[in-house]
Amino acid sequence: MAQGYRQGADTGLDLDAWRRVVDGFHEAVVVLDPEGVVRLVNPLAAVLIPEARPGSTLPEAVDHGRHQDLGGGWSAWYRGVDHYLDEAARRLSALTERADTLRAVVELAPAKHSVVVLPGVRGRLEWWRRTPAGDVAVARTTRQVAGTVAGFTDVLDRLVEHAELTDLGEGPWGTSGTGLAVPLTEGGALVCFDGTWNVDLLKRFAARAAAAMEASDRFVQQERTVDALRTNLLPATLPDVPGVRLARVYEPAHRRVLIGGDFYDVHPREDGSAAFVLGDVAGNGLEAAVHSGRVRQSLHTLLVVEQRPAHLLHLLNSALRAAGSRLFTTLVVGTMMPVQAGGLRLTLAAGGHPAPLVLRSDGRVDEVAVHGGIVGVLAEVRFHQTTVTLAPGETLLLYSDGLTEARKHGDREQLFGDVRLKAALAQCVGLPAEAVAQHVRQVAFEWLGETEHDDLTLLVLQAES
Structure with a gap:
């Protein structure tokens, strides 16, 4: 990689050469100039280190993975998929409220825009997604709305392991384009847009998210049981x-x-x-x-x-x-x-x-x-x-x-x-x-x-x- 550094050049690193190399990496890579400004973000880093945006600086409090000195004041951060998944699982496991867990799943999912779809009460569906303001909101629809999205009900029913959603139908996605859907909990799915399109990564994240959601559901049930007992005790x-x-x-x-x-x-x-x-x-x-x-x-x-x-x-x-x-x-x-x-x-x-x-x-x-x-x-x-x-x-x-x-x-x-x-x-x-x-x-x-x-x-x- 040091070959990408042009000795004596005022520009420091040959960023074009670096980009051609790191775009195919299976690690997230972020390159910073001597002033600490982000100059290069490979596609996986755009997902796994979302706070890394060209022209910005990285927050010191965030764990970005492994650091490397590239010489001349330039440096790079590398974050592997396993590191990202372990950190996501740690943050999710600390949550006990269902709504907090679902918000965190939407925010941590490996995509610029993600939607969690879950079965709700009386046969309806809940659609958890980001709003234009950047927070997470929930919309509720009938189950029939999922049927307007080609291939989506097959994911909800676990008939397939994943599906590309090109026709979004009437779903309240909050975005446009093509989504990749993988099963989440029973009757639920995680749908990511503008992500890495790495199906294995989405499945592994969904597995950890599902475990956290099930744990929060068990905690809620235990709390309800304790509350019922406590009322009489x-x-x-x-x-x-x-x-x-x-x-x-x-x-x-x-x-x-x-x-x-x-x-x-x-x-x-x-x-x-x-x-x-x-x-x-x-x-x-x-x-x-x-x-x-x-x-x-x-x-x-x-x-x-x-x-x-x-x-x-x-x-x-x-x-x-x-x-x-x-x-x-x-x-x-x-x-x-x-x-x-x-x-x-x-x-x-x-x-x-x-x-x-x-x-x-x-x-x-x-x-x-x-x-x-x-x-x-x-x-x-x-x-x-x-x-x-x-x-x-x-x-x-x-x-x-x-x-x-x-x-x-x-x-x-x-x-x-x-x-x-x-x-x-x-x-x-x-x-x-x-x-x-x-x-x-x-x-x-x-x-x-x-x-x-x-x-x-x-x-x-x-x-x-």
């Missing part, structure tokens, strides 16, 4: 209960799916009382969330026939064991009833769960001594219940062990612990329920910093003053 909005202010904090370990093993519920009754629960299933993520949903549903059903907290836990333990429960569950259940003179009377029972805390009006923090074994594991397990009275303005705090076991940022050996929790709660004298919940949350997350945490849940019950 997310804790319900706190209801209005006479004489009570309610607040909560719900911070799952997996924030992206917004569900975990912690749960809470409040069930008002017609007599003005209400049942409440806060629990924690071993583990976190989707499996724990599904089990917590099972526990919540079981409790909701059992509350129809039993309202005494300790007896309710006995029934729940039997129900979970009969259902083949394999995950440990700890929880506090209780009932609350407004007192005529003011305040609340609470009856509570617990199964293996951290003791609830009561914030008194003088700033004292009391533990509620209520004990019981883990639920859903052993046939013989004991539960005890106790009664607590809240004066107007006093607060009961239920919480999961994700709070007390939160690890300090910068020192994972230190846990938040009971002492810090009681101190944080004691600072909340006179605050309404929502402010109590947010203060405890703030103190906990200042302790955590940016470190990971387990599911972390609080439920605040406050007697109206």
Whole structure:
């Protein structure tokens, strides 16, 4: 190739000689002058390095392949087909939304103009293509429009491996001329115009594009499944209960799916009382969330026939064991009833769960001594219940062990612990329920910093003053 360089000539390279050589290359070739301006682009480079245009400079942030010094300040970039396909596959694999993936297929396809045709809803076709403004848009037509393009339905139906489309019929191609069509996904095709006309290249690109599209479709289906499950697994909005202010904090370990093993519920009754629960299933993520949903549903059903907290836990333990429960569950259940003179009377029972805390009006923090074994594991397990009275303005705090076991940022050996929790709660004298919940949350997350945490849940019950 160095023979194309004319020693001592003011023009540097003999570009005509170079063009005759590199036009037949199976690599994309771009030649730059000493000023970094593109002077030569072979046909494959026009497709594989579309940002390389004669008279322009190459963006530094773009990977153009292999670089070579040609002498005299001139240089060349070479990009092989495999390099281009690997880069396209990498960029496509990072996308999860169907529309984003299709836009990227149109933009990355090895042609100056490309169209993706796919089956749509109700037997229609979608035509994804570039607009004159340079962005990607979609048009929708009936399936019959494809039949106006000679040979195109054979590609859509995979009767042929490729076809030249010379008569474009009524399709919304957004361009004119001759297109080369290859199958894409089931019932779909990739059509390229003004490209390299290398059928093997188009097929290999289409295979990678099809894999990315199928992956994004699977991801969308998984997201829809998770959303459907999440609708039933997310804790319900706190209801209005006479004489009570309610607040909560719900911070799952997996924030992206917004569900975990912690749960809470409040069930008002017609007599003005209400049942409440806060629990924690071993583990976190989707499996724990599904089990917590099972526990919540079981409790909701059992509350129809039993309202005494300790007896309710006995029934729940039997129900979970009969259902083949394999995950440990700890929880506090209780009932609350407004007192005529003011305040609340609470009856509570617990199964293996951290003791609830009561914030008194003088700033004292009391533990509620209520004990019981883990639920859903052993046939013989004991539960005890106790009664607590809240004066107007006093607060009961239920919480999961994700709070007390939160690890300090910068020192994972230190846990938040009971002492810090009681101190944080004691600072909340006179605050309404929502402010109590947010203060405890703030103190906990200042302790955590940016470190990971387990599911972390609080439920605040406050007697109206």
